[in-house]
Amino acid sequence: MRPGENIMNKILKAFVAAAVAVAGLSSAVAQDGARAVTLYVPYGAGGTSDVMARILAAKMQTILPRPVIVDNKPGAGGRLAVGLIKNMQADGSAVLVGLPAPITVAPHLYAGKLNYDMDKDYVAVAKVVKTGFSVAVPASSKIQTFQDLVAMAKKNPNKLNYGTAGVGTIPHFVGHLIAKSAGIEWTMVPFKGGSGMTTDLIAGHIDVAIDLVPDHVEQAKSGKIRVLAVVGQHRAAALPDVATLTELGVPGIELENWQGLFVPKKTPAATVIELQQAVEKAVADPAVKQQLARVGLEVAYQDAAAFTGFVKADADRWSAIVRDSKISVD
Incomplete structure (x- = not known):
């Protein structure tokens, strides 16, 4: 699907067996009243966000007392999934993998045309990774x-x-x-x-x-x-010899493509904390960091409170960028 797909697919294959096993576990656990945690990716299989979610799910599975699986809900540049997940059960079983395009850019680019409001519909769980x-x-x-x-x-x-x-x-x-x-x-x-x-x-x-x-x-x-x-804010670990725009005399364009987790608004605070702590433990694992680095992703963990503030600041920044650019999708 994407130009980095060959590398990502090699890593993705390593997680397919684990994902299938986890999916099998979900039925047995559900019989005991526990619901699997599903990480909903707003893009198709094989892309950066999909690979990140599968790496994260495989590790979170070993931390949480219930299975963690991945489900892709592509469409409308990620906006389809954001509009769907908000209405799912608010018990920690439905987790959105969010990125700036549908979360902080779209509300300004598609002002008045979205069927979701991040402030009203979602709670931030944790920031996971970033890339430039x-x-x-x-x-x-x-x-x-x-x-x-x-x-x-x-x-x-x-x-x-x-x-x-x-x-x-x-x-x-x-x-x-x-x-x-x-x-x-x-x-x-x-x-x-x-x-x-x-x-x-x-x-x-x-x-x-x-x-x-x-x-x-x-x-x-x-x-x-x-x-x-x-x-980006600094050179990419995957391309260490390539300078940033700022280094090259073009400052002020330190944009990043972050990925983080969100849950429906009414999810209990204790559940949000449980998920947040699972993410924190998962991305602290050296093996996970290495797997993410192999596909050009840098761990950029933030807890729920810090991530909430980050998303607000990012949305404000994009409001100005979209307004000043006069770029329109109409």
Whole structure:
């Protein structure tokens, strides 16, 4: 599904057997009155959020007194799942894997058009991981550095293009912010997901691609693409030799693609704490950290209180970004 899919699928296969075993356990436990914890992923199988959820579920299963399984509910850029999970039983059995696109960006990009309100419908459990974005060109490109990209774009306004996973996606906003901060004009080319975009990038059909770091790592290491910069607070562990935009003289675009857990609003506080503590223990395990790092994800644990504040701040930031960009999905 995504450009990092080959690496992720190798890891995903390692968890399929465990996931199936856990699913089998759920029926037996349910007979005793306990409900399995289901991590609902708002995107399809094989993507970064799906792999993260399966790694986390496998470890949480050993911590909690009930099974932990994963269910994918893709659709509408993640918004479908967010609108569904809010109405599920508030007993800790339904847990949403949330990301900024549907949680903190969509409420501003689709203002008045969503069937959910994060403040009214959900309670934050814990922040789990984060990753940055990367700016890449084909290996055959004459653009060797980010400075080359800026110079070429300034010399040829609107001639250079960049691919993203679609209009209104975070990479689209990243491209807009780069243009604003670097003083360039370039054209966004929307794709339906990242896989086709990376294929076209490698073939040289587009000049640049902006995507999640995990989705560029394998192709970069195999020499098929060249990553010019990463977007984030610091360099990506998976691409340690690639500088951040801030290091390259383009500050203020320290966006990250975080992942965290949420439960329906009326979930008991004790249950929220139980889930939070299970996440904390799970991501503290060195083996889990290593598994996540292999797919370009960095543990960024926050407890419920800290994560609630983080989500509020992220939503406020995206409100300003969406408003100032004038990007519309209408």
